[in-house]
Amino acid sequence: MRAVTEMPIDVAARITVLFADIDDTLTNEGLLPAAAYDAVERLTEAGVAVAPITGRPAGWCDMIARMWPVAGVVGENGAFYFAYDRTRRRMRRSFAIADAQRAADREKLARVRARILAEVQGAAVSADQLYREADLAIDFCEDVPTLPVSDVDRIKRIFEEEGAVAKVSSIHVNGWYGAYDKLTMTRRFADDILGVDIDAERDRIVFVGDSPNDAPMFGFFPNACGVANVLAFQGRIDAEPAYVAEREGGHGFVEVANRILDARSGRSAA
Template sequence: MNMQALHTWPAAERSQVRGVLTDIDDTLSTHGKLTVASLDALDRARTAGLRRIAVTGRPTYWTLPLLKLCDFDAVIAENGASAFWLDGQGRQQALYYADAATRQQHRQQLEAFSHVMRRHFPAILPAADAPQRIGDLAFDIAENIPAIPMTQLNEVVALIHEHGLYATTSSIHAHASVLPFSKQSMSQRLLHEVYGVDDAEARRTHVFIGDSANDASMFAHYPLSVGVANVRKFLDRFEAHPRYVCNAEYGAGFVELIDFLLKDKDE
């Protein structure tokens, strides 16, 4: 797919948008930090009546701070392993890819695989947030170490597959899971079961913004898809590219999208 500049997005399509689904790392955040500008853009989107859902590879135990401190309407974590939102009484509710007993069994399999990874790639360790996960196991490929070469990343992914596991990669982590879940499958489930938005309507009224290979399922499924400019660094890792691309990178690209969506409302 040839990505188009964000400013070419027709106003008639933009006017239908009712919600924003956003990746976190290197999309909403900038070099691991949430900027004042990004948080302000989230708040302006809320004021404008847009649903705001985080769709991240980060762990399940990050979700409550994101819900409470960033005021997201919902948070999807671990590339679709779980989803959380607050009900009308402010109580946290959740969806999971599998029941608790199954998740515990999968955790044991993933812990065993971590030793396999260590034997083959001693420098590639479980991510710092690995203990906070319930559905996958993330390995650090660029967060707290220099980014590993693409050839080595391919070998890491191949090793995950060789052991009967599913793999996906982000800009900072390689993820292994026992079952194949995705950002897209949980987004579709959440929107339908919690918000009563069927998939056909969601594809017309929700835009997704992201930056990396673990966003490919979202880029492929949602016609209204946007990449922050740094997505160009990873286009060779996946085939489903966003329809539009921002001029700005990282959190500034997210702000660019929100400014563009709200421009019509301000005029």
């Protein structure tokens, strides 16, 4: 991983789309810094399409798509995208799995939930579970005392032993049934809403993330960036970003945004 300041000017100047995780990428210790939100707004005003790509629930994503200066949101690790048409005042929602199958999958996840809570002491269902459409989120440090890595790995194994897909974020282990992830739904969102073929235009797109569940995005986008806290997952992540910020969380995100904006405006000299 190279420093964000080493991203070539010509590379940064041609970025037209920025995707970013939320928790510990846009936030710091659970709070969204004003500087990070301002960076999102500045990118959007400069003509860079911004979309959060998150593990957070549908309830949160509806609000973000409506109220943040973004083109849309991919949520629950790729279970859906939401995009709000401000002219027509209509929310566009697209799900990876049909309604009936999601309902059946939730019943299977209820059994997984019972097993995890019985077998991993200190784990808890995430506080935002009520607002989820497709996955089960197990909290290992957000609202509970931080569990050891061995317990986090155990939670992930239980999901997988039950036939579910499982991904580890900086705060939750998320599990679901279905062949999708952040990248698959980002591809659909980009095509439907942005009119962008990410396979053909990946060098004009930056993804910013911080944790193992961002690995599909890190591996796909050649100019992917990590905020500094991604360094804590070295050796436990399938793919690493090309660049890394000096600072953690939202303040690291601002570094990435500034590199792109400065290059697009011709202010950057290195």
